[in-house]
Amino acid sequence: MNDMIRLKIKRNDGINIPYWEAFTMKRTPHMNVISCLKEIQKNPVTEEGKETTPVVWDCNCLEEVCGACSMLINGKPRQACTALVDELANPITLEPLKKFPVVRDLMVDRAFMFENLIRIKGWVPIDGTYDLGPGPRLPEKKRQFGYQLSRCMTCGCCMESCPNVNDRTHFMGPAALVQALYFNISPTGEMNSDERLDAVMGAGGIANCGNAQNCTKACPKEIPLTKGIAALNRATTIHFIKSLFDK
């Protein structure tokens, strides 16, 4: 009985309204959701024997560092590459993330997240006419905290779990907020920290966080997102009060 895997996949061809299709396949050792999808690609026939189009999905690194294969697996946002079939309840349901526009089937467009990284100026400007030399060293404690934050792969799980990331708020979400913190704690990034704090305090910024704290639980990289947002709350509060009197 356990030799077969059943997958229920939400299909979206861009023309018809989304519909479900089910597929069955033989279980082989160490399968993950990606390898299941590849099996369907080899032979795109539903369990009723109807020929269909191969399921479209997005993936890249296959080791949970790129964030491209995020989808809802049995209702939970996570990466398909690290979703091992042996550890999943059967049948496995696959849906695209709901907070992003669907390109096709399980493939979504996470451009909103990358636009937000631009808004919070998620970089260190080093362009100039001469070599600026090496940056200053970080205290070890700060470096370790920064490393935790740096593991963000813009996968969208935090966005998916957040009740305030939606069409009403245009909230940039935990990922972009915490990246602002990441750049602000580094000694070189700190030079532009005011600009990032301004962006974080802007429309769709930190004010939209409602402290549901789902993001920390949903993050596959275990980034301390709520701690990061709280630290940013402190930084923006101080920045806001200061800027009132500096004007």
Next chain:
Amino acid sequence: MREDKSCCTQFWLRKLHSFTGILFLGYFLLYHLQGELPYDSMLSRELFLYIPLTFHAIYGLWIVFEARPNFMTFPLIRNGMFLMQRVTGLIILPFVILHALAMNHSVGYDSEGWFLALWYAGVVAAVFHLANGLFGAAIHWGITVGDRSQRVLVGVAFLTFAVLAAFGVNTLVNF
């Protein structure tokens, strides 16, 4: 350098929301749970109660509208509190209006049945909203950052809820 001039509006409105909630409404509730009114003059009532209350209610409705709760998909404790904060807010608003009308004798006060049930629900909801609001405000203002300090605030919020709820219910029983 700023992208839009109106950038901080939501930011300081949110801050004002938690500020009015804790300082003015929290203070008033502490007093009022004992069945007393803290303000004697009309002016102080306007300044310290009606204006903050109106702002808190209207902006609160906006916050409720903005959220799309997902407790069924993500049944986590804090997510439940997030939902409850909004639900209690929606209970308190009609309760406060009805309560004020009843005290003005614009609406007849009926000390039985659903009317009394609503009274109890309103008091408990208000106390919950304040207690959980303490936790939220501590994060919003950047006071509690680390996990441990947030856990301490959970304890503080729970104690606040238990003590104030007991107080409020006791007042109602003896009303």
